[in-house]
Amino acid sequence: MLLKNCKALLPEGLMDCSILLSDGKITDISVTPSRMDAVGEQVFDVAGKLVLPGAIDPHVHVREPGATQKEDWRTASMAAAHGGVTTMLDMPNNSPPTATVSALREKLKLAHDKSIINYGAHIALMPGAEIAQGAQVACSGKLYLASTTGNLLVDKDAIQKQLMTEARRAGLLVCVHAEDESMNTPAQEPMAHAAGRPAASELSGVRRAVAMAKSCKAQLHCCHLTTAGSVSLVAAAGEMGAVTCEATPHHLHLDLSDLERLGPYGKMNPPLRSKQEREGLLGSLGKVTCIATDHAPHMHDEKQSDGAPSGVPGLDHYFPAVLALMHRDVISLDDVWRLTSAGAALRWGFFDKGVLAVGADADIAVLEPKQETDLGELYTKCGWTPMVGKQLHGRVAVTIAGGTVAYDGEPDTRCRGRQVLREGAGEEND
Ligand SMILES: [Zn+2]
Numbered sequence: 076m077l078l079k080n081c082k083a084l085l086p087e088g089l090m091d092c093s094i095l096l097s098d099g100k101i102t103d104i105s106v107t108p109s110r111m112d113a114v115g116e117q118v119f120d121v122a123g124k125l126v127l128p129g130a131i132d133p134h135v136h137v138r139e140p141g142a143t144q145k146e147d148w149r150t151a152s153m154a155a156a157h158g159g160v161t162t163m164l165d166m167p168n169n170s171p172p173t174a175t176v177s178a179l180r181e182k183l184k185l186a187h188d189k190s191i192i193n194y195g196a197h198i199a200l201m202p203g204a205e206i207a208q209g210a211q212v213a214c215s216g217k218l219y220l221a222s223t224t225g226n227l228l229v230d231k232d233a234i235q236k237q238l239m240t241e242a243r244r245a246g247l248l249v250c251v252h253a254e255d256e257s258m259n260t261p262a263q264e265p266m267a268h269a270a271g272r273p274a275a276s277e278l279s280g281v282r283r284a285v286a287m288a289k290s291c292k293a294q295l296h297c298c299h300l301t302t303a304g305s306v307s308l309v310a311a312a313g314e315m316g317a318v319t320c321e322a323t324p325h326h327l328h329l330d331l332s333d334l335e336r337l338g339p340y341g342k343m344n345p346p347l348r349s350k351q352e353r354e355g356l357l358g359s360l361g362k363v364t365c366i367a368t369d370h371a372p373h374m375h376d377e378k379q380s381d382g383a384p385s386g387v388p389g390l391d392h393y394f395p396a397v398l399a400l401m402h403r404d405v406i407s408l409d410d411v412w413r414l415t416s417a418g419a420a421l422r423w424g425f426f427d428k429g430v431l432a433v434g435a436d437a438d439i440a441v442l443e444p445k446q447e448t449d450l451g452e453l454y455t456k457c458g459w460t461p462m463v464g465k466q467l468h469g470r471v472a473v474t475i476a477g478g479t480v481a482y483d484g485e486p487d488t489r490c491r492g493r494q495v496l497r498e499g500a501g502e503e504n505d
Pocket of ligand 1: 166369
């Protein structure tokens with residue numbers, strides 16, 4: 076396959092070039108288009124579009140197995156391809172939790188059969204989890220320091236520490252949901268729910284997680300941070316060791332003023348913050364490793380019920396949400412690269428991903444940054460987005476996963492993604 080007339084973000088900068096793909100890899104990049112025009116491959120003329128590495132989303136709740144009424148591997152991967160995401164890592168809060176080798180294998184088999192983009196899975200770090208063996212197939216582990224959907228809360232310090240130590244021995248990155256359970260006040264109504272999980276709780280959760288990771292010598296990644304303070308703490312800790320963090324499109328685009336309008340459709344954990352805190356997070360993106368959706372679909376009737384569950388979808392408009400930040404000069408094009416693919420690729424050890432270079436995996440997003448975003452176009456099974464009424468920017472023209480077209484105006488369900496494994500999977504680290 077040949078992509079010609081590319082305006083592509085290569086490591087050396089934004090270049091006019093042609094990109095040749097074969098056997099799932101980038102096999103040639105030429106700034107002299109005529110050199111490759113004669114090859115006679117399947118040709119995409121992408122003149123006027125922006126070509127970036129496909130996004131890596133390390134935080135997705137695919138919901139299969141266990142809750143396929145909300146989403147499944149087919150629909151989640153279609154939404155991902157629509158958003159320019161070429162690799163997604165699935166969270167383990169399924170029913171039953173993904174904590175054993177057999178549960179991991181069952182999930183990865185479903186993904187193999189149904190996902191149109193590349194996929195991997197987190198293992199639940201909970202008592203009884205098969206961490207050492209699970210590390211052969213899982214990309215990382217997830218530790219819940221606060222209650223949320225699927226309740227995998229581990230609230231005893233000694234157990235948290237033991238799980239982090241086991242993960243470190245298995246060479247697994249520890250991803251944490253960092254809030255301080257003791258500072259949260261449970262509430263159902265969305266505004267009360269948000270008030271009951273204050274920013275101070277997140278900051279305390281991050282402080283405890285960082286301290287624990289230091290003492291266990293574990294590699295730590297803090298999920299979905301919402302304030303400048305939390306991000307600064309991670310950045311300071313990261314300079315002394317390996318601590319990183321992510322931010323979500325919804326915490327970057329929505330705040331409490333939107334929650335009034337969205338009601339239960341804006342209910343999530345951690346909750347939406349004030350406008351001031353959201354602006355602080357936007358100003359901290361230089362210290363954030365990646366933008367992860369925390370795609371967490373729920374059905375309309377669940378969201379409209381008493382005690383609506385927390386969580387919002389985000390895969391469908393991944394790149395439009397990020398491009399909107401570039402359009403507003405909040406971030407640069409280089410930031411877009413780091414936040415959408417390069418940061419996660421390095422953090423998770425996917426060293427053939429997150430870069431447009433000869434020999435890298437052919438995971439590519441072709442973007443139209445100037446086009447209007449169609450917020451009504453959705454492939455997630457839940458059929459709604461919390462971004463309704465917001466100004467996102469651009470659209471995805473083509474998504475290529477592993478050298479195969481996964482989206483070209485619509486998802487191609489004949490495409491099959493590949494399982495991703497981190498570099499050094501299965502190696503002990505003691
Ligand atoms: Zn999540």
